[in-house]
Amino acid sequence: GAVVSQHPSWVICKSGTSVKIECRSLDFQATTMFWYRQFPKQSLMLMATSNEGSKATYEQGVEKDKFLINHASLTLSTLTVTSAHPEDSSFYICSARAVTFKGWGYFGPGTRLLVL
Amino acid sequence: AQKITQTQPGMFVQEKEAVTLDCTYDTSDPSYGLFWYKQPSSGEMIFLIYQGSYDQQNATEGRYSLNFQKARKSANLVISASQLGDSAMYFCAMKTGANSKLTFGKGITLSVRP
Numbered sequence: 001g002a003v004v005s006q007h008p009s010w011v012i013c014k015s016g017t018s019v020k021i022e023c024r025s026l027d028f029q030a031t032t033m034f035w036y037r038q039f040p041k042q043s044l045m046l047m048a049t050s051n052e053g054s055k056a057t058y059e060q061g062v063e064k065d066k067f068l069i070n071h072a073s074l075t076l077s078t079l080t081v082t083s084a085h086p087e088d089s090s091f092y093i094c095s096a097r098a099v100t101f102k103g104w105g106y107f108g109p110g111t112r113l114l115v116l
Numbered sequence: 117a118q119k120i121t122q123t124q125p126g127m128f129v130q131e132k133e134a135v136t137l138d139c140t141y142d143t144s145d146p147s148y149g150l151f152w153y154k155q156p157s158s159g160e161m162i163f164l165i166y167q168g169s170y171d172q173q174n175a176t177e178g179r180y181s182l183n184f185q186k187a188r189k190s191a192n193l194v195i196s197a198s199q200l201g202d203s204a205m206y207f208c209a210m211k212t213g214a215n216s217k218l219t220f221g222k223g224i225t226l227s228v229r230p
Contacts, residue, residue: 032216043207043222044161091159097216105216107153107161 003027004096006108013084014116021079021111023094029074030096032105035067038091050077084115118143118212122221129198130229136183137193137224139208148212150191152182155223156204164206167191195226203228 003026013019023033032051036044048064050056050071058064066088068080077096081088091112097105119142129135141150152164167175167182175182183192195202208221 034217038159041225043220046217046219049217093159093161095161095218106163110159110161112159 004030004094004106004108006092006094006111008111009109010112012114012116015085016083019081019084019113021081021092021094021113023077023079023096023108025075025096025098025106028096028098030077030098030105031074032097033071033077034095034097034105035069035077035079036093036095038093038110040091044093047079081113084113086115089113089115118145118148118210118219120208120210120219120221122208122224124224126225126227128227128229129195131200132197134194134196135198135226137195137206137208137226139191139193139221141189141191141208141210143210143212145212148210150182150184151209151211151218152180152191152193153207153209154202154204155207161207165193198228200228200230202226 005024007022034049035047037047038044046059047062048056048058048069050069052071052074056069071077091110093110094108095105121140148169150167154162165175165177165180165182167184174184179196181194205223207223209218211218
């Protein structure tokens with residue numbers, strides 16, 4: 001079946017640094033990728049939608065200058081948390097889909113970010 | 117606007133018994149899809165089952181079935197013969213029409229007792 005990977009799975013960084021998270025579709029071409037954020041015991045909140053080769057569409061309230069999303073190829077999207085602060089600590093999950101998919105798409109395993 | 121509602125508090129079920137997790141939805145789009153995902157403590161989102169708004173029959177996938185009541189706008193997940201490994205958070209989600217975004221409910225915690 002389709003597989004989506006994320007790297008890294010865990011990251012701890014100092015406040016003020018930038019962190020890049022990669023999301024890859026391993027055996028299919030993802031026309032659209034989504035980035036979600038999840039706080040403990042809460043639901044997934046969509047941050048942005050990215051289509052290959054075009055600018056990401058951010059959800060209301062998400063700072064696009066802080067959460068930079070790049071979808072440079074049909075198999076790779078990256079989320080960069082710029083100048084991270086402790087309140088950015090969260091679980092970040094990507095998902096990917098292709099137009100040929102029945103239903104919807106597939107999720108990556110997630111990345112836990114801890115900003116000290 | 118589309119909305120998913122999961123209002124049950126934490127659910128408990130005895131091993132080998134069946135359990136129903138409730139989900140109601142709201143959308144004005146006649147074309148939509150409903151999903152259930154399981155999220156264990158590891159965090160990965162595991163796809164369980166899908167129901168399209170035009171599907172004539174309720175979806176089933178092994179021990180999972182979806183009780184789809186369109187007029188009531190409900191899409192409850194039924195897990196039969198619960199296992200200890202079923203303990204997790206369960207999320208109901210919906211996508212509508214050409215908009216491929218998934219909207220999630222707040223989730224339900226299920227604990228299976230031995």
